[in-house]
Amino acid sequence: MSVTAGMESGPPIGVTAGPASDRGEIHNWTDLFYFFNHSLPECHVELSESTKRVALFVLYLAIFVVGLVENLLVICVNWRGSGRAGLLRLYVLNMAIADLGIVLSLPVWMLEVTLDYTWLWGSFSCRFTHYFYFANMYSSIFFLVCLSIDRYVTLTSASPSWQRHQHRVRRAVCAGVWVLAATIPLPEVVHIQLMESPEPMCLFLPPFETYSTWAMAVTLSTTILGFLLPFPLITVFNVLTAWRLKRAGRPESRRHCLLVCAYIAVFVVCWLPYHVSLLLLSLHGTHIYLHCYLTHLLYFFYDVVDCFSMLHCVLNPIFYNFLSPNFRDRLLSAVVHYLPKAQPRAGRRASSSSSSTQHSIIITKEGTELTAAGPHHPSLHFQAPNPSPISAPGSLTAS
Template structure:
C-alpha cells in the first residue's frame, strides 16, 4: 500500500564509501506481523459491514439528500473501497511481503488504495466546510446543492484530483522477481528526489490542508453551537471536537513517521542513529495500519450516532419487507395500535432531511 522501506539501516553510502553503524535494538518482526494481521482483519470485517450499511441506506435517498449527506455517501464509498481491497494486503503481510496475484493487480490494487487515500480526506474536509457554511450562512448557496449538476461536477473534480495524485506515486509500482515475487514502488532513477516529492505532496494534500479545514471549521461550529440560544443539547459541542481528534489520531502518527523518514533520507550526514531508524521502520507498518481505523470510525461518527440515520435504517429495512408481512405484524400489534415504523409520511420525510449527527449540529 505504500513505498517499501528497508528493514536494516546498519550501513549507508557516504561520499562513495560505506559507513557502518551497529544496532543494539531488536524488534520481533513475527509478533508485529501477527498483530498487524489481526488488526487488518478486524478493520476489514467491521469496516465492510459498517460501510455497506451506510452506503445502502444513504444511497436510496441520494437525490433528495443535503450537501453533507452527499459528501458522506462519497466518504463511505471511499472507505468501502479501501476495506474491500484489504484481503490482498492481509495475505501479502501473512506471506511476509510475497505477492502472488501478478503485475496487473499489483498496480491496480495499490492505485485504488491511493485514490481513496486522498479522496477520503477531501470529502471529509468538504463535508465539514459544508456543515460550517450551512450553520453560519444558511442563506448562502451550498457547496453541494441538491438540485442541478454542480455537486456532481464538484464530486467528479475531487475524485479526478485524487486520481492524479495517486498516479504520481503509483506509476513506479512494479512486480519484482527476487527469491519471491514482491510488489514494490521502485523508481528507476532519482529515488530520493521522487520519494521526498511524493511524500510532501501527500502530507500537504492528504493531511495538512484537510486537517486545517476540519479543525478550523469544527472549532467554529462548536463555538456557534455553544452560543446558539435555540440549541437544547450540548452533546454536539464535544462531538465536533471528537471529529477533529479522530482525524488527527488516525493520520498524524502516520505522517509524523513518514516525515522523520524523509528527513533522514535527505540529511547528510545521517541525522538519526541506527536504533532510531530501526524503530521508525518497525513503526511505519504499525501507524499505516492504525491510519485505516478511520474506515471503522467514520460510519460510527457520521452515521450511527445520528437518530435520523437510525430511523432511516429502520425505514429502509421496512421498505424491503413485503406488504403481506407488514399487515401480519400490524395485526399482531393490535387493532388500536400501529407499529412504530408506520409513521406519517411527512414525518418520515422530515427525518430523512437530516442525514447524520454531523449534519444535525445546530439544526
C-alpha cells in the same frame, strides 16, 4: 500494505544509502539492497517480526469485517434517502464509498503480510491495487473537508442563489473530488513495479539516479495533501460550526462541541502518527540522522502505524452516521422495509368453524424532514510492501 520490502529484504522507500564514500560502488537496486542488508543495523533491538505479522493480520481482518458492514449500511441508507431532504448527505455517501474502497483492498494487504511481503498477484495487480487504495484514501479525506466546509456554509448562508443551486454545486464538487483524487497518485503509481529478485515484491522504484528526489517529493506531496492542508480546514470549519450553534443558544450545543472535538481527534489520531513516521524515515540518511534504536523502532512499527491509520474507515461511519438519531431512524426504516412481510393466511376450518389470520406487524414512524434553517496511504511504504452534515442547526451528525 506496503510497497517496499522490510529491513531484512531491502531498503525503505524514502531512505537513501548515505554518502557514496560510506557505501562503496552502488550501481543498481540489487547492490543497494545488499548494502542495506549488511550495513544498516548498527545496534541490536529484540523485536519479533512473527508477532508483528500476526498482530497486523488480526488488525487488518478486524478493520475489514467491521468497516465492510458499517460502510455498506451507510451507503444503503443514504442511497435510499439521497433524493430527499438530506442536504449534505451526498458527501457522507461519497465518503462511505471511498472508505469502502479502502476496506476492499485490505485482503490483499493481509495476505501480503502473511507471506512476509511477497507479492504473488502479478505486475498489473501490483500497480492497480496501490492506485485503487491511494485514490480512495485521498477521496475520503477530501470529502471530509468538503463536508466540514459545506456544513458551515449551509448553516450561515441565507443566499437565495445558494439555496437554489446548492444540490448542483455539491454534485459538481463530488465529481471534482473524484477526478482530483484519481489524478494525484499517478506520478507515484507509475514508479511502482514488481521486482522479481530475490522474491517477488511490489516496490516503489523510480529512476535509480533520482531516487532520493522522487522519494522526498512523494513523501511531501502525501503529507501536504493528506494532512497539512486538510487538517486546518477540518478543524477551523468544525470549530466555527460549533461556535455558531452555541451562539444560537441551542440546548444541545454542549453535545455539538464534544462531537467536534471527537471529529478532530479521530483525524489526528488516525493520520498524524503515519505522516510523522513517513517524514522521519524519508528524511533519515539524507537530511537528518536518527539514533540507531529510534530508526529500528520506526522501521519495525511503520506497518503497524500504517494499518492503524485505516481505522478511519471504521470510525467515520460511527461519528458521521450512527451517532445521529436521524440516521438510526432511517436505518430502522430500511431494515423494516426489507423484512419479509407475513401474508394473511386462512386456516383450515376447525370444528368450531373459525378461521385464523396472521397479520404482519407494520412499524411506522412519524417523522419530520428538517431543512437547513437559514443558513475523510501506503504512499512510501517502509516495510514490504470525517464531520457530519446537518439538516438543521440542531444537529452535527449526519441527517
